[in-house]
Amino acid sequence: MRIQSRAWRKGLTGLTAALLAVGVVTLPVGDTDAYADVQIKTHTVPGADGKNYSVTNHVVSRNATKAADGKRKEWLVVWAGDENIADTAVKDVKNLPGSVGNPVDKVKNALPGPDFLAVIDATKGSETYGKVVNTATVGPLVENEPHHMQYVWHKGDTIFAGALFLGATYAFDVTKLPNLELKGVSLPTQTLGGSVPDAYWTLSDGTSYGTYMGGPVAPGPYRYDDGSVHVGNGFAGSPGEVVRFDPNGKVLSQSPAATPQGDDPKLCDNLPRLGKPTCANPHGIQAREDLNTLITSDYAEPRNIILDPVKQPSPYLRRPTVRTWDISDRNHPKLRAVSYLPDGPRADPADPLHSESRAVMETTVTNLPGHKGAFAQTMQGGAVFYTPDITAPAPRWTQVFDDGQALKAIDPANNDARGSSSNGGWIQTSPDDKLLYRAVQGRQKGALGPDDPGSTGGVYTLDISKIVNAGTDFQCTIDTVEKAENGGGQDCPTLAGAAPINPGQPGAGPHWGAYDNFTEGADGRYEETKQPSRLAVSNYFVARSGLDGDHKVNMVDLAKDGKVSVDETFKDEVTGETGINFNRKSWPHGPFGNAKPHSELFVVADEDLK
Known part of the structure; x- marks a missing residue:
């Protein structure tokens, strides 16, 4: 139906009265002709x-x-x-x-x-x-x-x-x-085992898996349908879970991301502390239905990173872990392995927040039947990792690229070769497994010290054909600063393209992206x-x-x-x-x-x- 008198005008009238009651009198001035x-x-x-x-x-x-x-x-x-x-x-x-x-x-x-x-x-x-x-x-x-x-x-x-x-x-x-x-x-009452929904992966039957990065809605023990009990520190805390939805958004199942024994207490902090420290805060999620395998990446305990200007009190609230799941029973994903990404040649024990392994925001699977690998990227670490087989009992992850090399190509006039704190977000394999797409916001000014100029963000692509075709015999590894800044050679991914977004403006590039599959x-x-x-x-x-x-x-x-x-x-x-x-x-x-x-x-x- 055609509306000549907008519904929002009536709403703003009521809002005006409410704001006047508390002494706020300034309302937004709309461009009334823009959408007449x-x-x-x-x-x-x-x-x-x-x-x-x-x-x-x-x-x-x-x-x-x-x-x-x-x-x-x-x-x-x-x-x-x-x-x-x-x-x-x-x-x-x-x-x-x-x-x-x-x-x-x-x-x-x-x-x-x-x-x-x-x-x-x-x-x-x-x-x-x-x-x-x-x-x-x-x-x-x-x-x-x-x-x-x-x-x-x-x-x-x-x-x-x-x-x-x-x-x-x-x-x-x-x-x-x-x-x-x-x-x-x-609603939150339907997913009491987790909070802070992040990303989704749709399956061929129209259902979807979603990562709930935060802890249970209420602090304390939560019992799952499989009988397991996990203790969490509450909404937006830890540990998170994976939820399966039907095509109408109805919850079909909740599955714990935490292990019964917890994770490495030296690498995984929680606030408030948990009896069994955990890094289980799943963010990225993708699946290979043909391999009956799901993969999730742990980013951070979410409530501790949204308190700006107060900064998180520990670098170990950002996670170095990737989890693989058996989804043979689609409604009951079972955690198969928790993998800790390795530190790389830039890692400094005095600055663990910017070690290559920190803040595993996203992961992406390969697509073709002959490939079983997956990539993962770190937001604070500024690195790309690869495993050739996500179905393995304990997948082997190796750093294969550093964002620093791409940052130089994105904006040669302004960027240095340091990948630390690149603030990379989106990473995605092309449907034919030939390219890897990547978005980085760039390093904010002062991130690595008072004299740090930051770096311009943008979009870059990698040619990954050699490494994915090498199977488990790939040779690539980024184990020196020289390789981090200039590429690892052998069958390592190579830079195919790079473009700046907001050149010359540090930390102002893209966080997310999507490819046009039509x-x-x-x-x-x-x-x-x-x-x-x-x-x-x-x-x-x-x-x-x-x-x-x-x-x-x-x-x-x-x-x-x-x-x-x-x-x-x-x-x-x-x-x-x-x-x-x-x-x-x-x-x-x-x-x-x-x-x-x-x-x-x-x-x-x-x-x-x-």
Whole structure:
């Protein structure tokens, strides 16, 4: 239905009265002409608590009409959260005592706003290329720090999207894009064994595994369906778990990531302390169904990294571990091995936070039947590791690349060859196992000392064909600083392409990304491809960690040989600049100000996809 008088105007009236009651009088000033005619449609489902949960589409009629020009559309779906005062006030807190800087904008962005999926036209050559066609807001829960969805979307998949601070997982139907529907929502009361949902991996039957990085919702013992009991230190603490969802977001099972005996007490801290120290805080997750194997990477005890400007009290709250699981029984994953990544040639006992093994944010599996390997990357360590066989009882992990070599290529004029604290996030193998895609935010100024200039972030690709084809006989190892800075030779991955995002600005590159697994067929409908020709990346991590970003989403062209370059035609409809800027006064759903885009997926409506 067509709405001439926006629903959010009524909402803001009530909000105005509430703010006046507490003495806050500054409201966001929206660009009322930017989205003058918006089609609004809400889809509601009941939650397990008996309350209604919804997604409300706000489709821009002008953009949707242009999108109906006969050419079928490809969409970029971006999971984003409203910026709030906890995000904007950190710099002021660091500079106290003193006055609040730029108070008008601070108060504007302090207003509560909804989290949403932005649906952006990703059809190259389209008149509306790069324009926001819909913002699908979720309710009634707001300000919950949207984080990850699954890594790749395939026809028929539900989109699973997690909210860090709440502990909720949303399940979306995207068959009728640009409109979405809500299929279901999982609330914290349904996953009492874990909290802080992070990433998802969808299976061929439409179900999904999700990592819940944080500890049980309530501190103390939690008994799993298999009879095991694990003691945790509470919400956003340790240990975490793996959850399996059906296509509608219903919880099918919870599986503990912790071992009965705990992990190495010298390498794994917990706050508050646990009787059995654990590093079990699963973040990244991918699976090989043909090998009946799941792999997860432990990043950090989450609540201790979102207290900026207060820093985590121990480097050992960042994790050096990777876990492999037997998923022969899909509903009951069983932990097979806990592997500790090795330190490399840069490791300094006086600075363990920046040892190569620290903060294993992500892992990615190979895809072809003849390959059994997987890669892992470290955010603080700034290194890439490889194991040739994830089905082994105790996988052997070896450092095979250092981010320092890539950083030099990303911005030769500004970057040095130190990979430490590269703040790498996304890592993903290409569908044909020839390339490895990588996004790094870059090192923040002062990260390694008061004179550290930091480093520019960006996107790089590695040729991994030699090492994955070598099987268990690969020779690569990064065991000297020379190899770390210039490559290891032999069958080591080699740099194929590199492109800066925000060159000359330290720590301002992308955290996350997705590859475009679709291509247009001869009949105009889309089909999946094994050779993606572009990537999308988002420049945002978690503001409360002190590592924010400029809140832009960029498109990156990808050549067959791995060379990458920023797509200058993917421009913001408001500023006209390259990259879609989520810092804006107004959205189709109202004048809620800046938003934080964390993750993205390429998606095609069901009728347009073979």
